[in-house]
Amino acid sequence: MTENMYLGCCGCGQxxxxxxxxxxxxxxxxxxxxxxxxxxxxxxxxxxxxxxMHVLELLSRIPITCPCMNTFPSTQFPEHAKQCELGANxxxxxxxxxxxxxxxxxxxxxxxSDDNTIVHASPExxxxxxxxxxxxxxxxxxxxxxxxxxxxxxxxxxxxPNIEGVIESGCxxxxxxxLLHKHDLIAYNCCWAVGNIASGNSKFSKYLVSLGVIxxxxxxxxxxxxxxxxxxxxxxxxNLSGDGEEIRDLIIFTGIxxxxxxxxxxxxxxxxxxxxxxxxxxxxxxxKPRLSLNDSIVFINILEHLQELFFxxxxxxxxxxxxxxxxxxxxxxxxxxxxxxxxxxxxxMLLSTSENRAKAVPSLxxxxxLLCGNDNHTLRIVRLGxxxxxxxxxxGQLFHTKNSFRKELYWCLSNITTCCDATFAQHxxxxxxxxxxxxxxYSLAISESIYVVSNMCKLGNIKMLIENHxxxxxxxxxxxxxHSGLYEILGTLLSEEKNxxxxxxxxxxxxxxxxxxxxxxxxVERFSALFDSYGVxxx
Numbered sequence: 212m213t214e215n216m217y218l219g220c221c222g223c224g225q226x227x228x229x230x231x232x233x234x235x236x237x238x239x240x241x242x243x244x245x246x247x248x249x250x251x252x253x254x255x256x257x258x259x260x261x262x263x264m265h266v267l268e269l270l271s272r273i274p275i276t277c278p279c280m281n282t283f284p285s286t287q288f289p290e291h292a293k294q295c296e297l298g299a300n301x302x303x304x305x306x307x308x309x310x311x312x313x314x315x316x317x318x319x320x321x322x323x324s325d326d327n328t329i330v331h332a333s334p335e336x337x338x339x340x341x342x343x344x345x346x347x348x349x350x351x352x353x354x355x356x357x358x359x360x361x362x363x364x365x366x367x368x369x370x371x372p373n374i375e376g377v378i379e380s381g382c383x384x385x386x387x388x389x390l391l392h393k394h395d396l397i398a399y400n401c402c403w404a405v406g407n408i409a410s411g412n413s414k415f416s417k418y419l420v421s422l423g424v425i426x427x428x429x430x431x432x433x434x435x436x437x438x439x440x441x442x443x444x445x446x447x448x449x450n451l452s453g454d455g456e457e458i459r460d461l462i463i464f465t466g467i468x469x470x471x472x473x474x475x476x477x478x479x480x481x482x483x484x485x486x487x488x489x490x491x492x493x494x495x496x497x498x499k500p501r502l503s504l505n506d507s508i509v510f511i512n513i514l515e516h517l518q519e520l521f522f523x524x525x526x527x528x529x530x531x532x533x534x535x536x537x538x539x540x541x542x543x544x545x546x547x548x549x550x551x552x553x554x555x556x557x558x559x560m561l562l563s564t565s566e567n568r569a570k571a572v573p574s575l576x577x578x579x580x581l582l583c584g585n586d587n588h589t590l591r592i593v594r595l596g597x598x599x600x601x602x603x604x605x606x607g608q609l610f611h612t613k614n615s616f617r618k619e620l621y622w623c624l625s626n627i628t629t630c631c632d633a634t635f636a637q638h639x640x641x642x643x644x645x646x647x648x649x650x651x652x653y654s655l656a657i658s659e660s661i662y663v664v665s666n667m668c669k670l671g672n673i674k675m676l677i678e679n680h681x682x683x684x685x686x687x688x689x690x691x692x693x694h695s696g697l698y699e700i701l702g703t704l705l706s707e708e709k710n711x712x713x714x715x716x717x718x719x720x721x722x723x724x725x726x727x728x729x730x731x732x733x734x735v736e737r738f739s740a741l742f743d744s745y746g747v748x749x750x
Contacts, residue, residue, distance in 0.1 A: 220244050221251055223305065229289050230270060231259040239266070243306040248373060277301065340373075340380035347385035352397075355389060359400035362386065366407035374411040378418060383408060387419060390427040395437050402431065402440060406447035409454065416454035420461065425451070429465045432474065441474060442484035449491035456498045463495060463506060471513050486529070489517070493533040501536075507543055515550035531562070531573035535580060544584035548591060560600040566609050568616070575604070575619050582626035593631045597623075602640040605647060614653040621659030628666035636672050645679050649687065661688060661696035668703040674716060682726045689731045698737060701728075705745040720745075 220227045221236070222244030229242040236252040239262065250257050262270075271284045278297040292298035343362055346354035362382055366372045377383050386401045386408075405424060409416045424447075432444045448467070452459045475488055496502060496510055510533070517530070538547045563574035578600075581592050601620060604610050610617055624644065628635050635641060648660045664684065667676055688697055708719050723729070732738035 225305070226273060226275065226285055227270065228275075228285055228302075228305075230262050230266065230286075232262040232266070233257055233259050241306070246368070340376055340382060344381045344385065347382060347389070352394065355392070356394065356397055356400075358382075359386065359389060359397050359404065363400040363404045363407075366404050372407060372411075374408050374415055377404075377408065378415065383418070384422050387422040387424045387427055390424070390431050391434075395435075395440060398431060398435065399437070399440050399443060402428070402443040402447055406443065406450050409447060409450035413454040413458075416451050416458055419451065420458055425458075425461050425465060429467055432467065432470070438481075438484065442481070442487050445474070445484070445487040445491045449487060449494050452491060452494035456500065459495055459498060463502070468492070468495060468506065468509055468513075472516055475513075475516070489533070490529045493529040493536070496533050496536040501539065504540065504542060507537055507540075508546060510537055511543060511546045511550055514547070518551060518555045527558075527562070528569055528573065531559070531570070531577060534559075535573050535576040538577065538580045539583075541584050541588075544581055544588050548581065548588065553595075556595055560595070560597065564600060564603045564607065566607060568609060568613065571604075571609055572616065572619070575616070575623065579619060579623045579626065582623055586630040589627060589630050593627060593634055597627070598635065598638045598640050602638070602643060605640065605643050614656060617647075617651070617653060618656040618659055621656050621663060625659050625662035625666060628663050628670070632667050632670040632672055636667065636675050641675075642679065645684070648684055649680060654691075657688065657691065657693060658696065661693060661700070665696060665700050665703070668700055668707075671707075673704060673707055673711070673719065677719070677722060682723065682728060686727055686731060689728065694735060694737070698741065701738065702741060705741070708745070 219225060219239070220241045221233065221238040222240050225241075227239045227241050231240050231242050231245050232238075233240060233245075233250060235255065235258055236250055238250070238252060240257065240259065245257050245259050248257055249255070267286060271286050273285050274282045275285045275288050276282045277288070277291060277295060278301055279295050281291070281295075283291050288298065289302070292302050343358040346358035349355070362377060366374065366377060377386075383405075386404050389397050389401045390405065392398050392401070405419060405428075409419055409424075428444050428448055428451075432441055435441055435444075448462060452462050471488065471492065475485070492510065492513070496507070501507070502510070514534070514537075534547070538544050559574050559577055562570045563578060565571045565574070578592065578597060582589050582597075601623065604620055610620065624635070624640075644660070644663065648657075648664075651657050651660060664676065664681070667673075673681075685697060685700065704719050704723065711717070711719055729742070
């Protein structure tokens with residue numbers, strides 16, 4: 212055991228309480244966390260022994276404050292919780308168990324075998340996964356209710372619940388079977404347990420699908436009038452749909468998305484129920500191949516009603532990502548703009564300026580997707596004040612610290628400048644863009660900023676660009692090797708020479724020859740041919 216051992220639990224990640232030492236990986240576990248049976252670090256069995264005196268001494272020096280505001284060494288906290296209701300509640304929540312007694316008496320509920328391997332004591336004497344399977348197989352109400360309750364609790368353990376054991380014991384097939392049980396609590400327990408199994412990995416989800424879980428969950432949603440069960444169905448469907456496009460498409464094939472408005476009207480009074488449904492919708496709309504246009508339109512029409520129910524807080528992240536998946540094709544963009552109200556668009560623009568990356572990134576992606584539509588779509592977004600929004604973003608910390616975020620914003624600007632270049636050029640964001648582009652060093656962001664300049668050149672903003680460090684930008688990009696985009700810009704500049712002279716403006720070619728650009732590109736054959744085609748003498 213090393214002296215520099217991390218004193219956090221390898222299971223829950225928090226400061227260990229009632230510490231146990233796993234020598235195989237040189238890590239500590241809280242005693243309740245060790246009951247999970249599998250080590251996250253090595254995926255092997257948790258073999259534990261009491262930590263040595265050095266670790267116990269270190270832990271005894273680390274205080275932990277109870278919600279009752281009394282502070283104790285972490286080694287003494289379990290004893291305190293036996294007498295303190297607030298402390299007991301804290302342990303219940305932290306270790307996700309049914310009652311305080313189960314937390315504060317872990318020594319009685321667990322024993323260590325002769326080889327130091329954790330042996331899980333049953334919730335009740337003699338109970339095991341095999342006994343639960345036998346209860347389920349009996350078909351009798353009380354045994355089935357008891358078994359589904361215990362399996363639900365077992366599969367809700369924080370960390371790594373024993374999903375494989377539940378499947379291998381034969382319990383999982385009964386959990387799917389009893390989803391349609393006439394007793395609401397049994398159906399609820401099964402729905403919760405099935406959702407936890409699906410939260411494991413795609414292998415577990417595919418096994419559930421082979422048992423007919425999708426059809427059972429769909430029937431349960433359609434037949435049941437218990438709001439808790441319907442919400443739990445949404446959560447279970449959400450876990451399943453997140454495990455790949457094949458399962459997602461099977462869920463879509465049921466047509467459940469056509470029922471979402473009715474389901475939302477039924478469950479939306481509670482925020483958690485609403486969030487479960489939004490999360491499912493987000494998972495159903497993501498991935499490739501994309502949804503058919505008809506299915507996509509169904510979801511966008513639902514958005515029109517969602518915005519009236521929506522909670523504009525942390526729950527909006529799944530909603531935001533769902534929007535990014537839905538609005539790609541022109542028809543989707545048009546319908547989205549027709550469906551959402553001005554308040555929703557204002558919220559999306561506001562969230563894009565947030566320093567919270569989880570909110571800002573999908574919000575900016577929505578705006579970028581909308582700007583990818585036709586010119587009418589772009590003009591519509593620009594009129595909403597999007598440039599003011601982008602100006603705020605470019606002055607924010609997130610823009611200057613996250614490369615991918617800058618790339619996204621330059622991509623948005625490149626879409627705007629395909630048809631609204633004059634509006635962009637006259638806005639205060641133009642000068643800020645030039646300043647940021649001159650200092651940009653992220654290659655993908657540079658590529659997008661080159662598109663911005665190229666679009667502006669094509670649409671006749673050459674004079675303004677030259678007056679605002681255009682040649683300095685070109686020199687920088689040439690030095691960095693961005694030849695492809697610059698070839699198009701230089702071609703536009705040279706082709707506009709006659710128009711500039713006619714308009715009484717200074718010669719572009721003369722200005723260009725007074726920079727370092729001819730020298731920088733003289734070894735690039737493609738650029739030499741371009742200059743020669745316009746009869747430009749670079750010497």
